[in-house]
Amino acid sequence: MADQLPAALGPLLRAARECLAAAGIADPALDSRLIVEHFSGASRTQAIAQPEQKVSSSVLSAIEAALRRRVAGEPVHRILGYREFYGLRLSLSPETLEPRPDTETLVDAVLPFARATAERLGECRILDLGTGSGAIALALLGAVPVATATGIDISLDALATAAGNARDLGLGERFKALHSNWFEKVSGRYHVIASNPPYIPTRDIGNLQDEVRDFDPHRALDGGVDGLDPYRVIAAEAAAFLEAQGKVAVEIGHTQKNEVSGIFAAAGYTLNAAHCDLAGNDRVLVFERRKP
Numbered sequence: 001m002a003d004q005l006p007a008a009l010g011p012l013l014r015a016a017r018e019c020l021a022a023a024g025i026a027d028p029a030l031d032s033r034l035i036v037e038h039f040s041g042a043s044r045t046q047a048i049a050q051p052e053q054k055v056s057s058s059v060l061s062a063i064e065a066a067l068r069r070r071v072a073g074e075p076v077h078r079i080l081g082y083r084e085f086y087g088l089r090l091s092l093s094p095e096t097l098e099p100r101p102d103t104e105t106l107v108d109a110v111l112p113f114a115r116a117t118a119e120r121l122g123e124c125r126i127l128d129l130g131t132g133s134g135a136i137a138l139a140l141l142g143a144v145p146v147a148t149a150t151g152i153d154i155s156l157d158a159l160a161t162a163a164g165n166a167r168d169l170g171l172g173e174r175f176k177a178l179h180s181n182w183f184e185k186v187s188g189r190y191h192v193i194a195s196n197p198p199y200i201p202t203r204d205i206g207n208l209q210d211e212v213r214d215f216d217p218h219r220a221l222d223g224g225v226d227g228l229d230p231y232r233v234i235a236a237e238a239a240a241f242l243e244a245q246g247k248v249a250v251e252i253g254h255t256q257k258n259e260v261s262g263i264f265a266a267a268g269y270t271l272n273a274a275h276c277d278l279a280g281n282d283r284v285l286v287f288e289r290r291k292p
């Protein structure tokens with residue numbers, strides 16, 4: 001493929017797009033642009049304004065390798081090694097879920113409360129259960145300058161990535177990565193307990209889109225037999241770590257609103273708010289402790 005790839009940016013972009021389109025990739029224009037810009041270091045403006053600008057042969061080889069991986073089905077952000085989330089660039093690693101735009105709904109859902117808490121108390125302590133790349137915690141820290149967050153995960157690889165992301169974003173001083181099986185090693189009380197837990201029923205994992213099934217870590221996806229195991233743990237144990245006026249916000253699968261609401265209701269919570277994602281699917285539930 002390298003022999004066929006032209007060295008000038010404009011024709012290179014076109015050839016990359018045609019290569020991905022021919023392979024049936026869903027959005028060849030976007031993916032080819034991301035790959036060419038990332039490996040060449042050229043900005044979007046440069047690629048448009050200076051189409052004749054040449055890239056080196058090592059850059060061409062890197063682009064060729066990336067296109068091969070994309071053609072073989074690897075998601076483009078796994079190839080780039082990062083994904084944007086809530087305006088933050090987050091590095092990925094083998095055991096981090098690729099953060100999804102749906103999860104930005106969770107950040108939007110708790111942000112007003114986190115801001116109000118910070119304003120009222122001069123602090124806002126956040127616990128992010130199953131932090132992965134750190135997406136939820138770091139987005140909230142980025143938006144609430146006095147907030148602090150603890151991100152826990154069962155995966156040491158994910159925790160190292162989350163801590164690295166926090167440092168790279170200048171949020172390292174306010175983020176703590178903690179290795180824990182849900183609440184096992186957690187201490188203290190939090191104003192916000194947030195989680196995007198694994199919520200796919202085990203039997204459905206095999207039917208997921210290839211890009212998800214083959215490249216996202218199964219530990220980040222598998223929510224047990226009915227997909228609800230993590231919600232049972234969170235609902236049962238969160239109260240001991242929640243400030244009196246605190247909120248628990250969870251992302252859910254789009255069919256799980258009633259079941260997850262029921263699990264939290266049985267554990268003494270009321271549903272404070274339900275939010276849909278951009279596609280209009282039920283996606284985020286926010287709970288508070290039922291008043292005695």
Ligand SMILES: C[S@@+](CC[C@H](N)C(=O)[O-])C[C@H]1O[C@@H](n2cnc3c(N)ncnc32)[C@H](O)[C@@H]1O
Pocket residue numbers: 095096097098099100103129130131132133134135136152153154155158180181182196197198199219220221
């Ligand atoms: C769906 S991913 C969410 C990652 C990240 N919060 C996001 O929204 O992009 C779920 C995360 O939960 C973690 N996890 C799975 N089981 C866990 C457990 N028993 N205790 C703590 N974390 C767990 C996984 O490693 C994974 O990082």
